[in-house]
Amino acid sequence: MNASINGYSRPFAKATLGVVEMIMGECPLLGEIETSDSCSTNAAVNVVISVTGEAEGAFILGLSLESAIDIATAMVGSKVSSLTPLAVSAIAELANMIAGNAVKLISDCGATCDIAPPMVIQGSEVEICTGGISAVVMPFETCHGTLWATVSIATSNRAAA
């Protein structure tokens, strides 16, 4: 289903554009946004970061193995030929920086929240259940392939109560 950037996906889109531009030296292009009821991903490498607090849910950064290796190479500064622990740490850090910058923007708008350390999951056709929160999937075209930024975050019941 086609969709537009709204709600909690907006700060994540802004953070992804800013962080990727700083890391890769060029601003990515945001492609066609989609929404879905469940939060599934076909990417081979996924970094999952839980968001807790007055807004809660998950942010998932998905990318192909080739993109993960290319981006890790760019971040580490020397050739990476496979997803070594250092390469995995670099990809996890990329997602961590996006989520951290996004959560700062959300907190600035009055919803205090925090992020958990990133988890890196390798393997295609992964389905991640986020408790019935719908997901916004934003594809970002970069010089190292597509980054799939999935945002499945809602205002928490505790904050709304």
Added chain:
Amino acid sequence: MPGATVLITDDAPFMPSMHKGILIPTKCAVVEACSGLEAVEQFNAYKPDMDIAMAGIDGISTTKSIRELDPQAVIVMYSAMGQQAMVVEAVRAGARDFKVKPFKPERVLECVKQHAPERAA
């Protein structure tokens, strides 16, 4: 700054690796720690000119521990989040500065030059 010893504390390998890649070519020595406990041990062992540490609960308590050992210790914290409350807590614990990730390599060099100037060439 050349000759400065910098302690980098992080529980993941990427950020220490990045800092080493930036600082070692400038003749700085880089010491690593992957936990708050190890950071205190490394601080005692190497007496670094400057500590760069991840934020969070462990980072705050580690900053306090190191400042108790040496009230003049120069500690800079970093985080992907820069909420005001986190920055205030870090500074209250004794951090000299707080950097929000991502940052460019030149910002790391500026930071070390600014905070470890006593050995400037």
